[in-house]
Each structure stands twice: as C-alpha cells, then as structure tokens.
Amino acid sequence: MSDSRLVHAHQFDDAEQQRDAASLGMWIFLATEVMFFGGMFLGYTIYRSMYAEAFAAASNRIDLIPGVINTTILILSSFTMASAVYHAALGRGRALQISLLLTIVLGAAFLGIKLYEYHEKFEELLVPGALFSFPAPFSAAAEIFFSFYFAMTGMHAVHMIIGFGLLAKLLFDARRGRYSAGYYTPVELVGLYWHFVDIVWIFLFPLLYLLGRHL
Amino acid sequence: MNIPSAGPRRHYLNAGYGVRSWLLTTDHKRIAWLYLLSITFFFVIGGAFATLMRIELLTPQGDLVQAETYNRLFTMHGVTMIFFFLIPSIPAVLGNFLVPLMIGARDLAFPRLNLASWYVFILGGAFTLIAAAAGGVDTGWTFYTPYSSRYSNSQVVLTVVGIFITGFSSILTGLNFLVTIHKMRAPGMTWFRLPLFIWSHYATSIIFILGTPVIAITLVLVGLERIFSLGIFDPARGGDPLLFQHLFWFYSHPAVYIMILPAMGVVSEVIACFARKRIFGYSFVAFASLAIAVLGFLVWAHHMFVSGQSVYASMVFSLLSFFVAIPSAIKVFNWTATLYKGSIAFDAPMLYALGFIGLFTIGGLTGLFLATLGIDVHVHDTYFVIAHFHYIMVGGAVMGYLGGIHFWWPKMTGRTYPEGWAKLAALIVFVGFNLTFFPQFILGYLGMPRRYHAYPPEFQVLNVMSTAGASVLALGYLIPIIYLTWSLRYGRIAGTNPWMAKGLEWETHSQPHSANFDAQPIVREEAYAYSGEERGDLQPLGKPVDV
Amino acid sequence: MTSAHAITLKTYGAVFTALLLLTALTTGVAFLDLGSYFNTVIALTIACAKATLVLLYFMHLRYSRPLTWVIAGAGLFWFLIMMSLTMSDVLTRETVTGLIR
Numbered sequence: 001m002s003d004s005r006l007v008h009a010h011q012f013d014d015a016e017q018q019r020d021a022a023s024l025g026m027w028i029f030l031a032t033e034v035m036f037f038g039g040m041f042l043g044y045t046i047y048r049s050m051y052a053e054a055f056a057a058a059s060n061r062i063d064l065i066p067g068v069i070n071t072t073i074l075i076l077s078s079f080t081m082a083s084a085v086y087h088a089a090l091g092r093g094r095a096l097q098i099s100l101l102l103t104i105v106l107g108a109a110f111l112g113i114k115l116y117e118y119h120e121k122f123e124e125l126l127v128p129g130a131l132f133s134f135p136a137p138f139s140a141a142a143e144i145f146f147s148f149y150f151a152m153t154g155m156h157a158v159h160m161i162i163g164f165g166l167l168a169k170l171l172f173d174a175r176r177g178r179y180s181a182g183y184y185t186p187v188e189l190v191g192l193y194w195h196f197v198d199i200v201w202i203f204l205f206p207l208l209y210l211l212g213r214h215l
Numbered sequence: 216m217n218i219p220s221a222g223p224r225r226h227y228l229n230a231g232y233g234v235r236s237w238l239l240t241t242d243h244k245r246i247a248w249l250y251l252l253s254i255t256f257f258f259v260i261g262g263a264f265a266t267l268m269r270i271e272l273l274t275p276q277g278d279l280v281q282a283e284t285y286n287r288l289f290t291m292h293g294v295t296m297i298f299f300f301l302i303p304s305i306p307a308v309l310g311n312f313l314v315p316l317m318i319g320a321r322d323l324a325f326p327r328l329n330l331a332s333w334y335v336f337i338l339g340g341a342f343t344l345i346a347a348a349a350g351g352v353d354t355g356w357t358f359y360t361p362y363s364s365r366y367s368n369s370q371v372v373l374t375v376v377g378i379f380i381t382g383f384s385s386i387l388t389g390l391n392f393l394v395t396i397h398k399m400r401a402p403g404m405t406w407f408r409l410p411l412f413i414w415s416h417y418a419t420s421i422i423f424i425l426g427t428p429v430i431a432i433t434l435v436l437v438g439l440e441r442i443f444s445l446g447i448f449d450p451a452r453g454g455d456p457l458l459f460q461h462l463f464w465f466y467s468h469p470a471v472y473i474m475i476l477p478a479m480g481v482v483s484e485v486i487a488c489f490a491r492k493r494i495f496g497y498s499f500v501a502f503a504s505l506a507i508a509v510l511g512f513l514v515w516a517h518h519m520f521v522s523g524q525s526v527y528a529s530m531v532f533s534l535l536s537f538f539v540a541i542p543s544a545i546k547v548f549n550w551t552a553t554l555y556k557g558s559i560a561f562d563a564p565m566l567y568a569l570g571f572i573g574l575f576t577i578g579g580l581t582g583l584f585l586a587t588l589g590i591d592v593h594v595h596d597t598y599f600v601i602a603h604f605h606y607i608m609v610g611g612a613v614m615g616y617l618g619g620i621h622f623w624w625p626k627m628t629g630r631t632y633p634e635g636w637a638k639l640a641a642l643i644v645f646v647g648f649n650l651t652f653f654p655q656f657i658l659g660y661l662g663m664p665r666r667y668h669a670y671p672p673e674f675q676v677l678n679v680m681s682t683a684g685a686s687v688l689a690l691g692y693l694i695p696i697i698y699l700t701w702s703l704r705y706g707r708i709a710g711t712n713p714w715m716a717k718g719l720e721w722e723t724h725s726q727p728h729s730a731n732f733d734a735q736p737i738v739r740e741e742a743y744a745y746s747g748e749e750r751g752d753l754q755p756l757g758k759p760v761d762v
Numbered sequence: 763m764t765s766a767h768a769i770t771l772k773t774y775g776a777v778f779t780a781l782l783l784l785t786a787l788t789t790g791v792a793f794l795d796l797g798s799y800f801n802t803v804i805a806l807t808i809a810c811a812k813a814t815l816v817l818l819y820f821m822h823l824r825y826s827r828p829l830t831w832v833i834a835g836a837g838l839f840w841f842l843i844m845m846s847l848t849m850s851d852v853l854t855r856e857t858v859t860g861l862i863r
Contacts, residue, residue, distance in 0.1 A: 011324065042461075144447050
C-alpha cells in the first residue's frame with residue numbers, strides 16, 4: 001500500500017511520524033492519569049493503614065455481586081475494544097463498527113449498574129455527609145472509606161463517560177468510512193484510553209469490594 | 216547572513232489579520248503572543264496585590280486593611296503569580312515560540328492542542344478572577360486543610376476550580392513539548408546538539424506531566440470535601456490534614472523547578488552568546504536539568520518539617536533536599552566557567568543573566584539553610600522563607616524571563632529595543648529587587664512571621680526599606696513594558712541575527728514565516744559552535760547591522 | 763505504533779479468559795482468612811497481574827518501542843515514589859491517641 005495516499009498534518013514529515021507522535025502523546029497523557037488517580041489511591045492507602053478494621057467493616061457493606069458483574073463487563077469491554085482496533089488495522093469496517101458498538105453497550109451497562117449501586121448506598125445511608133450513618137465505633141472511619149469509595153468510583157465513572165463520548169465519535173466516524181487499514185489512529189488512541197480506565201477499575205475492585213470479605 | 220526583514224514579505228504576524236486569525240491560530244508563534252499578553256495581565260494583577268501588601272506593611276499597625284482582607288491579598292498574590300504568571304511564563308511564551316525553531320521543526324507536534332492549552336489557561340484564569348472579584352480566598356495559596364476544606368468563608372471552590380482547569384494548560388504544553396522534542400528534531404539535530412534551552416524545557420515538561428495531575432486531584436478532593444462535607448482532611452472526623460499537605464507539596468515543590476528550569480535554559484543561551492563561548496560542560500548541564508526534574512520530586516516534605524510529620528521522614532527529606540541542590544550548583548559552576556576567558560558583552564540580556572546567577576545562588580543557598588532541620592524550625596513561616604523563594608522566583612525566574620524576552624525580541628518582532636533604556640531598567644530591577652527582599656532575610660531571622668499584616672514596631676525600618684525597594688522594582692518592570700511596546704512601532708528594524716548568535720532560530724528570518732524555515736534545516740555542527748573570534752562582529756544594538 | 767504485530771484475536775481471547783479467571787480467583791481468595799496482610803498482598807498481586815496483561819496485550823505494550831515502555835514505567839515509578847515517601851511519614855509517626863480508632 002502506497003504511503004503517498006496517506007495524508008499527514010503539515011508539521012510532520014510523513015504519516016508514520018504523525019502516528020508515532022499521536023501514540024506517544026496518548027501514552028504521556030495516560031501517565032498523567034496514573035498520577036491523577038494515584039493521589040486518591042495514596043489517600044486510600046493512608047487511611048486503610050490507620051483504620052484497617054473500620055475499612056474492612058465498611059467494605060463489607062458494599063454488595064459484592066454488582067461489583068463482580070461490573071468487573072466482568074469492563075474486562076469484556078476491553079476485549080471488544082481491543083477487537084475494534086484489531087479490525088480497524090485490517091480494514092474491516094463492519095467488524096470495527098460492531099466492536100465499537102458492543103464496547104459502548106457494555107460501558108453503558110457498567111454505568112447503569114454503578115448508578116444502581118449509588119442509589120443503594122443512598123438508601124442505606126452510606127453516602128458521606130449529613131445523612132451518613134454507620135454503627136460505632138467505626139462511624140467516622142467508615143465515612144472516610146465511603147468518601148474514597150464515591151470519589152474514586154465517581155472519578156472512574158467520569159472517565160468512562162468521557163470514554164463514551166470518544167467511542168460515540170469513533171462509531172460515528174467509522175460509519176462514515178473515515179478509518180482504513182492505513183489510518184485508524186483515533187481508534188487506537190481511544191483504545192489505549194479505554195484500557196487504562198479498565199486498569200483503574202482492576203485496582204479499585206479489590207481495594208473497595210474485597211477488603212473485608214475474609215472476616 | 217543578515218537579511219533585513221522589513222518589507223512586504225509574508226511572515227507569521229502578517230499571514231492573516233483580524234481577531235479570528237489570532238483566536239483560531241494554530242501557529243505556535245502566535246500562541247506564544249497570546250500567552251505573553253495574558254501572563255503580563257496576570258503579572259500586573261499579582262503585582263497590584265503585592266503593592267497593597269507592601270503599603271500595609273509600611274506601618275507596624277494593621278491600618279490599611281483588616282486582617283481578613285490582608286489574608287485575601289497575600290493569597291491572591293500567591294495564586295495569581297504562581298499559577299497564572301510564573302508557571303506558564305517562560306514555557307508558554309518563549310518555549311512555545313522557540314522550541315520548534317530551535318530544533319528545526321515547522322510547528323509543535325500538536326498545534327491545535329497548543330491553542331486549546333491557551334483557551335484552558337484563559338478559562339481557568341477567568342474562574343480565578345471571578346473568585347477574586349467575589350471576595351477572593353483567604354487560605355494562603357497553600358490551601359491548608361481543614362481551614363480551606365471546612366472553615367474558610369471565602370471563594371475556595373471557585374478558586375480551586377480555576378487552578379484545576381489551568382493545570383490542564385500545563386499538562387497539554389508539557390505533552391506537546393515532550394512529543395515534539397522526541398519526534399520532530401531536524402536531520403542532524405542529535406540529542407547532544409540540542410540547545411540547553413531545549414533540555415531545560417524537556418525537563419520542565421517531565422515535571423508538568425508527572426506533577427500537575429497530583430495538584431489537580433488534591434484540589435478536586437478539597438472541593439468535594441467543602442461541597443459534600445466529607446471529612447477526609449478534617450481531624451475532628453478522623454481525617455489527616457497532613458494527607459492534604461503531602462498531596463499538595465508533591466506537586467508544589469516540583470512546581471518551583473517548573474519555574475526555574477526554563478529560566479536556567481534562557482541563561483545558558485544568553486551566557487553562551489554574550490561570552491562567545493560554548494557552555495562549559497554542556498552534557499553536565501543537560502543532565503543536571505534532568506536531575507533537577509527527577510530529584511525535585513523527592514524532597515517535597517521539607518515544607519512540612521514542623522507540621523507534625525514523623526521526625527524520621529523529616530530527616531530523610533532533609534537529606535534528599537541537600538542532594539537536589541547539587542545539580543543546580545553544577546549549573547552555576549558551569550555558567551561561571553563559561554564566562555572565564557570569554558569575550559563578554561554586557562547587553563541587557565546578559566545583565567539579566569548575570570543577575571540571575573548571583574541572585575539564584577543566594578536564593579539557592581538560603582534554600583539549603585531551610586533544608587537544615589534545626590534552622591527551619593526557627594525560620595519556618597517567617598520572612599526568611601519569603602525572601603528565599605522570592606530570590607529564586609523573582610531574582611531568578613523573572614529575570615530569566617526578562618532576559619529571554621529581550622534576547623529573542625528581535626526574532627519575535629523584527630525590531631530592536633532601545634539598549635540604553637534596557638540596561639537602565641535591568642539595573643533598576645536589580646537594585647530594587649535586592650532592596651525589597653534582602654531586608655526580608657533579616658526580618659525573618661529576627662522572627663517576623665509571614666502572612667501577618669501587623670508586626671512589632673522594631674521591625675518597621677526593615678519593612679520600610681522593603682516597601683521602598685518594591686517601588687523601585689515596580690519602576691524597573693514598568694520601563695520595559697513601555698519601551699518594548701514602543702519598539703513594536705518605532706524600534707530599529709532587526710536583522711536575522713543581531714546578536715551573531717548560534718542556533719537554528721537565528722538562521723531564519725526575524726519574524727519567521729508561519730512554517731518557520733524556508734527549507735528544512737540540516738544540522739552539522741555542535742551547539743554553541745562559537746569560535747570566540749567573532750567578538751568584533753558583534754554590533755551593539757542601536758548601530759545599523761551590515762547586510 | 764507498529765503496524766504489524768503478532769497479536770491475534772485468539773490471543774486477545776486468551777487474555778480475556780485469563781482476566782476473568784484472575785477475577786474469579788481474587789474474589790474467591792478474598793473469602794479466605796489469611797490475615798489482613800496476606801489477603802492484601804495476594805489481592806494486589808493478582809490485580810498487578812491483570813493490569814500487566816491488559817498493558818502488554820490489549821495496549822500492545824509488548825510490541826511497542828522502548829520509549830513507550832519508559833513512559834509507562836515512569837508513570838508507575840512516580841506513583842510509587844509518591845506512595846512510598848508519603849507512607850514513610852505515615853508509618854513512622856508516633857502514635858497519638860486519636861479521636862477514633
């Protein structure tokens with residue numbers, strides 16, 4: 001396939017340089033995201049070390065099933081996303097669109113279940129603030145646990161919603177035949193982003209849901 | 216070769232007219248101007264806050280403003296100066312303009328992202344200005360909890376939102392620089408032929424990328440705590456205020472290296488040019504830049520020696536803080552060695568660079584005093600600390616910025632500035648600066664606390680000296696604003712290379728084309744390939760340059 | 763990014779299966795009382811294994827150029843710096859009787 005067909009922006013020398021630059025840029029952005037979420041993981045770790053028992057007790061109040069289902073859904077969505085990039089690289093437009101659509105649907109399911117979980121927390125008075133209620137002697141530390149629960153899963157959800165928007169744009173463009181085996185960089189970049197969001201959840205799940213199950 | 220660049224040649228400034236061509240530009244050189252005007256605006260605002268503070272401090276009593284108002288003044292001064300002037304200053308103005316030119320590229324890797332970074336900066340600034348207009352914040356720019364997260368009745372949320380948004384401007388700029396430097400160097404521009412300005416900006420970009428997200432999440436958590444009454448920073452509810460401080464300083468210490476590294480890059484360029492010599496120990500200076508960036512991430516808790524953190528950790532951080540001084544010292548030694556047997560000219564950029572070396576050394580050494588646990592217990596939260604960081608940030612970073620603006624002014628504008636006035640202004644800045652801040656070392660040592668609007672009468676003389684110095688300093692800043700603006704219209708037309716400097720940016724027209732170079736440059740020589748024999752060629756500015 | 767790399771759909775499927783198995787494993791082990799310390803270590807180890815699989819295969823890190831490895835490594839390393847140096851303070855403070863346990 002001739003490279004002369006590949007258009008590139010004026011600041012680059014060729015399409016390959018543009019591709020490399022884009023990929024490098026996304027990886028650098030993901031490094032910033034590691035530090036962004038990292039701050040919350042640090043806070044979680046500090047309080048976990050200070051209030052181990054309370055954190056375990058608080059974690060046990062979280063329903064495990066939706067967590068397991070969501071973890072499965074997200075891993076599956078990573079698979080469909082990787083498939084999307086695979087099909088894009090081979091120029092299979094139809095398969096690309098299906099994979100993107102599946103990823104979107106799975107992401108929506110994740111968010112739906114998350115919403116259900118949040119609602120449950122609200123009902124059980126586990127939302128930090130004026131309405132929070134947890135048995136003594138752990139109430140203050142449990143409130144801190146749930147503060148991190150909502151902050152971390154909330155921030156994760158925000159990133160998924162952004163990913164949503166990106167995937168929708170990809171699907172829209174894919175349907176218009178924008179991508180080919182010679183150019184599918186946006187698909188690849190969104191893929192990297194989506195997988196990163198999955199990795200965050202891979203760590204959130206055991207830290208938030210599995211902490212006290214052994215007790 | 217000098218090419219007069221006046222005339223109908225199309226270049227980046229006349230490539231399009233009108234507001235849209237500026238607000239929708241993707242040309243890194245125009246974006247640099249957008250930033251230049253914006254940060255100058257914020258500098259004036261930050262300076263206004265400082266002016267009010269220094270006027271209040273003329274008298275021992277708190278008689279100009281109430282204590283609560285004074286708290287808002289020093290907070291807004293810090294927030295504005297740090298986040299909206301110093302951190303963007305050299306990278307977003309000089310870096311944006313010069314990085315592609317210095318490496319021989321047509322633009323940065325992501326021009327639209329570059330423009331986005333400016334809009335993000337403006338949006339963040341707007342939030343902060345609105346917060347200021349609505350009464351400002353009184354927590355100190357350090358936002359310590361639980362005061363900021365629970366008790367303060369000021370515009371904390373608005374301000375942290377503004378800073379959060381602006382942080383993305385830093386991240387996008389750093390990302391752009393890293394990718395550009397890695398991927399878009401001209402043929403022959405190997406890593407060790409890069410100007411040290413590029414090495415500095417590369418190191419700065421590492422800090423942008425790895426540090427800024429942490430302040431982002433920290434401010435998010437403070438905002439969430441305030442809005443939803445969370446308690447994670449509130450000791451009354453089991454929270455740990457030191458968690459905030461660790462998170463805050465994890466960014467805010469490397470942030471000071473964001474502010475100084477680019478200025479060091481400017482100094483390397485200026486010293487080499489005005490000593491007509493290659494920078495002594497080029498690779499040491501390059502690696503020192505990286506070392507500063509990396510080591511700078513390991514020392515943050517030296518801001519927390521008296522906060523209640525573990526003494527063991529304090530000792531570790533104290534030791535690490537001593538290490539971080541070493542690469543900075545290496546640079547100072549190497550600049551000095553460059554001067555030795557150099558052919559030195561004292562044009563305005565050089566005056567700023569030389570001033571930088573002296574003042575940065577003082578600031579840096581006093582930093583070592585502060586890193587010493589025993590001393591810090593005595594002078595923490597006093598004017599000693601304030602003097603220390605102003606020596607670095609004003610005596611260092613701002614002078615580096617001004618030196619760079621003057622050095623590259625002809626390249627950016629095609630005009631020369633009036634050299635006599637520039638030298639005078641540099642001198643006034645130097646004198647005014649020292650008069651403002653040296654007394655503060657003494658005040659701090661004698662025990663005057665920072666962030667107080669009233670003080671014991673025995674400190675008045677030193678405070679009056681400091682305020683007097685501030686007036687002189689303000690004059691020193693005003694003069695360049697005037698003559699630089701004047702020069703845009705009436706300055707002598709500049710040739711391509713009025714300084715006879717080495718570097719790819721000097722091999723293209725002043726007021727470069729939108730695409731920077733007529734043809735792809737190919738690099739065949741080392742950086743700073745001064746032979747030392749061109750001294751006679753260097754025309755003082757103000758004399759016509761031969762074609 | 764390399765245009766031709768050896769990751770087939772089959773490989774993706776295998777990685778996906780491994781991730782599911784590891785999820786089941788970590789969930790199951792969580793119910794065993796091995797002491798707080800070991801439960802945490804095992805959970806984090808499994809999570810790291812899952813993350814590594816996603817990085818290497820889904821994110822193509824296995825076939826990426828060294829610079830990409832450096833960036834990924836830098837993100838991880840800096841996160842570890844932040845954690846370890848902060849915990850060096852938290853874990854060595856003298857115990858003060860707090861308001862809550």
